[in-house]
Amino acid sequence: MASKWIKPVLASALLTIGLAGCNTTDNSSESKEAKPAEEESKVVNVYTARHYEADDQVYKNFTEETGIEVNVVKAEAEELIERLKREGESTNADLFITVDGGVLANAKNNDVLQPIESDAINENVPDNLRDKENYWVGMSTRARVIVYAKDRVNPEDLSTYEDLTSDKWKGKVLARSSTSLYNQSLLASFIELNGEEKAEEWAEGIVNNFARQPDGGDRDQAKAIAAGTGDVGIMNTYYVGLMANSEDPEEKKVAENIGVFYPNQETNGTHVNVSGIGLTKHSKNKENALKLVEYMTDVEAQEYLSANNYEFPVNPEAQMPELLKSWGEFKMQELDFDTLGEHNAKAIEIFNKTGWK
Known part of the structure; x- marks a missing residue:
């Protein structure tokens, strides 16, 4: 495994979007206002209900590999869904990430997501771990x-x-x-x-x-x-x-x-409880967002998440740590x-x- 995948101690290199009205648990991160696509094209903005250092390290590695900056807002899933509804077309969020298939279905039913169209993602994630209309895809279980x-x-x-x-x-x-x-x-x-x-x-x-x-x-x-x-x-x-x-x-x-x-x-x-990723309906950085989802569901990131957060990978080609195999x-x-x-x-x-x- 490449050295960039060493287990993180702190994810302080990540930049968290410090927007009013959002409660983030990532107190170690700097606060930065998300920029619209016309001002900064090398960015993807993530609203996530997952609060794990392993996720933060994956975002950091993605930025190092692609040059695309990942800005993160962390809050409870229900709060993020309501925020996406309230912000509507003005939202800067590109991706919504959460735990539980029921919550992902709720986001879909609240019309804050759009279908994910990517052959690479479809190859990474089997049908049973994707929404039947591709409004979200699994990232771990x-x-x-x-x-x-x-x-x-x-x-x-x-x-x-x-x-x-x-x-x-x-x-x-x-x-x-x-x-x-x-x-x-x-x-x-x-x-x-x-x-x-x-x-x-x-x-x-x-x-x-x-x-x-x-x-x-x-x-x-x-x-x-x-x-x-x-x-x-x-x-x-x-x-x-x-x-x-x-x-x-x-x-x-x-x-x-x-x-x-x-x-x-x-x-x-x-x-099985699934964590999944949805593409927001009004994403301003859709291409970058899809690149991040492709990256997070590819073998290397999947193996890292499994080895550091002890979740099962959704990509069938990814290997699990020995504990999970046992x-x-x-x-x-x-x-x-x-x-x-x-x-x-x-x-x-x-x-x-x-x-x-």
Whole structure:
């Protein structure tokens, strides 16, 4: 791997667009006003809900390779979508990047994106990880899996998401709050695949088997397993990777003591959360924007993101780090990611009805 792909410590070379009304979490970056295309053609402006140093390093490497400057605004996805709607034709944003297929569908349905037309991108990203009308393309995925205590659970006793509702897991299941978009999309996928009634039965069964009331994020579920609060949890794979390679000794120890299990391999497959990129409807730097998407979905950048953020690459030619390989291969749920957005309100309704707080 070329030296430019060394793991970043700080992405301070990136320039963040300091526009009024935007909340950015990239406090280490300088602030710079985005320039319209007629003033500066070697630029691409990105609105992103992803807040990772690995992404920042990819932008930096793209600039070094192409001379095209990447300006970044970071905020929550919903805020960025509303901002794109408010700005309309006057927006300087060229790309919208976020986590979750339902959110990407929401951006599409709010008419802030346009189709992405690029043979190179189509070659990099398979059909099942692109919007059916190409309003967005995937850049990485995470699997929402069952994690378990290695010292207390035999993985042969694990099978499906549905099995977590059985009596053998009474008082042993851990999960984060129903306000988590990850959990909302997981339940939305069950609504799509199994129907509302079965989805509600599953949510109610999980609530009945909780080891404690939902608390904290995905990492906290792993820590609760390590502490003996519960034996199994629902968690995104990339958090396990981040903990296993954390500078915090406690997180490393937790990761060493939990196993990763891909559920539903004999049925509908394991639920996957996709991060994706959309081309904004009123992009002023469309050519540069497409170059960045092509770059981010090509093998080298895909391998870097996977090695540093422990996500699965969307490009099938990209290699994964050994940790991800050690978890084995898995079958992914097959569904239209648009349906996650369509069923989001019903998923929240079911969570509230079943007492999943």
